Amino acid sequence: MLSVRGLSVRYGRSVGALEGVDVEVPGDGVLAVLGGNGAGKSTLLRAVSGTLGLYRGAITEGEISFDGDRIDRLDPAVVVRRGVVAVPEGRQVFARMTVEDNLRAGGLGAASAAARTAARRRVGELFPVLTERASQRAGLLSGGEQQMLAIGRALMSGPRLLLLDEPSLGLAPQMVGRIARIIREIHAQGTSVVLVEQNATMALQVADHAAVLEVGRIALSGPAAELAASEDVQRLYLGGHAESQAQADAEEAEARTHRGRRTLSRWVG
Ligand SMILES: Nc1ncnc2c1ncn2[C@@H]1O[C@H](COP(=O)(O)OP(=O)(O)OP(=O)(O)O)[C@@H](O)[C@H]1O
Ligand SMILES: [Mg+2]
Numbered sequence: 001m002l003s004v005r006g007l008s009v010r011y012g013r014s015v016g017a018l019e020g021v022d023v024e025v026p027g028d029g030v031l032a033v034l035g036g037n038g039a040g041k042s043t044l045l046r047a048v049s050g051t052l053g054l055y056r057g058a059i060t061e062g063e064i065s066f067d068g069d070r071i072d073r074l075d076p077a078v079v080v081r082r083g084v085v086a087v088p089e090g091r092q093v094f095a096r097m098t099v100e101d102n103l104r105a106g107g108l109g110a111a112s113a114a115a116r117t118a119a120r121r122r123v124g125e126l127f128p129v130l131t132e133r134a135s136q137r138a139g140l141l142s143g144g145e146q147q148m149l150a151i152g153r154a155l156m157s158g159p160r161l162l163l164l165d166e167p168s169l170g171l172a173p174q175m176v177g178r179i180a181r182i183i184r185e186i187h188a189q190g191t192s193v194v195l196v197e198q199n200a201t202m203a204l205q206v207a208d209h210a211a212v213l214e215v216g217r218i219a220l221s222g223p224a225a226e227l228a229a230s231e232d233v234q235r236l237y238l239g240g241h242a243e244s245q246a247q248a249d250a251e252e253a254e255a256r257t258h259r260g261r262r263t264l265s266r267w268v269g
Contacts, residue, residue, distance in 0.1 A: 001025055001026060001027045001029075001066065001067060001160075001161065001192055002023075002024065002025040002048065002064070002065075002066050002084075002161055002192070002194070003024050003025075003064070003065050003066075004021060004022060004023045004024070004044070004047075004048070004062070004063075004064050005022055005062055005063050005064075005065075006020050006021070006022065006061055006062035006063070007020070007021040007022075007044070007047060007059065007061070007062035007063075007064065008020060008021070008059070008060045008061040008062055009040075009043050009044075009047055009052060009057055009058065009059055009060065010057065010058060010060050011043075011055065011056055011057040012056050012057075016060070016216055017040050017043040017057065017216055018040045018043055018044060018047070018216045018217075019216045019217050020061070020062070020217065021040075021044065021062070021213075021216070021217065021218055022218060023044070023211050023218065023221070024209075025161065025192050025194055025209075026192075026208075026209075027192065028187075028190070028192060029187075029192055029193075029207075029208045029209055030183065030184075030187050030192070030193045030194075030195060030206055030207040030208050030209070031192075031193070031194050031195065031207060031208070031209045031210065031211065032195045032196075032197060032200075032203035032204060032206065032207035032209070032210040032211070032224060033194060033195070033196045033197070033210070033211050033212075033213060034197060034198070034200050034203060034204075034210060034211070034212045034213070034227075034233075034237055035198075035212055035213035035214060036198065036214075037198075038215075039213040039214055039215060039216070040213050040215070040216045041165070041166075041196040041213055042088075042089055042165055042196065043057065043216075044196070044213070045086055045088075045163045045165050045194065045196055046086075047059055047064060047072070048064055048071075048079075048084065048086070048163060048194070049076060049079055049080075049084060049085075049086035049163055050071065050072075050074050050075060050076040050078070050079040051076050051086070051088075054076075059072055066082060066083070066084055066161065067082075069082070071084065077109075080109045080157055080159075081109065083158070083159050083160035083161060084159060084160070084161045084163065085109070085154045085155075085157055085159035085161070085162055085163065086154070086162075086163040086164075086165070087150045087151055087153075087154045087162070087163065087164050087165060087167065088165050089165040089166050089169065089196075090169075091143065091146040091147045091149075091150050092150060093138040093139070093141070093146050093149050093150055093153070094138055095137065095138055095139030096137060096138075096139060097137065097138055098134065098135050098136060098137060098138065099130050099133045099134050099135070099136055099137075099138050099141070099149060100134040100135065102138050102149055102152075102153050103120065103123060103130065103149075103152055103153055103156050104156075105153065106152070106153030106154060106155070106156030106157055107119060107120065107156040107157065108157075109156070109157030110156060110157050110158055111158060115158050116156070118158075119155060119156045119157070119158050120156065122155060122189070123152040123155050123156060126152070126155070126182055126185060126186070127148045127149075127151075127152050127182070129145055129148065130145075130148060130149055130152050133145070143170060143171060143175075144171050144172075144175035144178070144179070147167055147171065147175075147179060148179075148182070150167075151164070151167065151179075151182070151186075155186070155191075159191060160190075160191060160192065161191070161192045161193070161194070162186065162191050162192070162193050162194075163193075163194045163196075164183070164193060164194065164195050164196065165196045166196055166197055166198060166199075167179050167183070167195070167197075168180075168197060168199045168202055169198070169199075170251070170255075176199065176202055177202075179202075180202050180205060180206050183195060183206050184206055195207060200233065200237035200238055201238055203224075204224045204225075204227060204228040204233075205224075207224040208223065208224055209221070209222070209223055209224055210222070210223075210224045210227045212227070212233065212237070220232065220233065
């Protein structure tokens with residue numbers, strides 16, 4: 001379904017961020033893309049969603065096709081209409097808009113009013129909390145709820161391929177588990193997923209296939225179960241994970257407190 005062949009990407013005049021990357025997502029699959037900071041995971045998603053230009057990046061070599069058609073020269077809005085929708089890193093919601101208006105904005109890309117209504121029902125079933133909080137401002141949701149809203153908004157356009165950039169980042173373990181189950185459910189409903197994660201434990205549980213990026217190149221790829229069992233992956237990505245996740249969670253909680261205070265002072269005046 002998605003096929004990336006020999007993809008190289010460069011930002012401005014700096015050295016390449018991706019170098020000859022090959023990945024495939026079969027028609028009904030979840031592909032996990034693992035790798036450390038700066039490995040090129042987000043760059044890969046930006047290339048697929050056609051948004052590299054927004055970051056002053058460009059494809060220098062290779063091609064990306066979806067359902068047999070090249071998509072690597074298309075405008076981002078056209079890529080969305082073809083059925084490929086990205087949820088960028090950092091839970092980007094429209095903080096001052098209500099939850100419902102955020103979802104409505106996502107629905108602008110839907111094929112028809114009927115498709116929009118069906119998508120809204122699906123989002124309501126996957127994320128009941130978004131319906132409960134429909135009239136609340138999105139900036140007041142918890143981190144986990146904002147992540148759900150970001151995913152829900154992407155689903156509103158009825159994608160066939162969903163690109164998720166680190167949905168578990170900074171979330172408590174229980175919320176990570178919930179997001180993981182939701183990704184499986186989205187996949188069971190017929191949407192393929194590319195899941196970019198530093199949380200290899202979670203990603204390898206959710207995915208069928210996985211690829212490991214190291215400094216812009218694919219270092220390993222194969223069935224998720226095989227990678228989970230591989231010594232290299234265990235040593236590099238599964239072993240030290242608990243500690244680094246605890247550290248990341250602590251940093252995120254700290255950042256959230258600051259953001260919360262800023263938002264509060266805006267509201268309170
Ligand atoms: N807008 C940009 N301009 C210049 N260089 C960039 C830009 N975005 C990313 N890079 C560089 O490209 C490389 C890959 O970055 P990318 O953000 O894709 O990594 P990542 O795997 O998503 O990392 P992280 O886990 O930290 O999100 C890095 O060397 C990074 O510094
Ligand atoms: Mg990234």
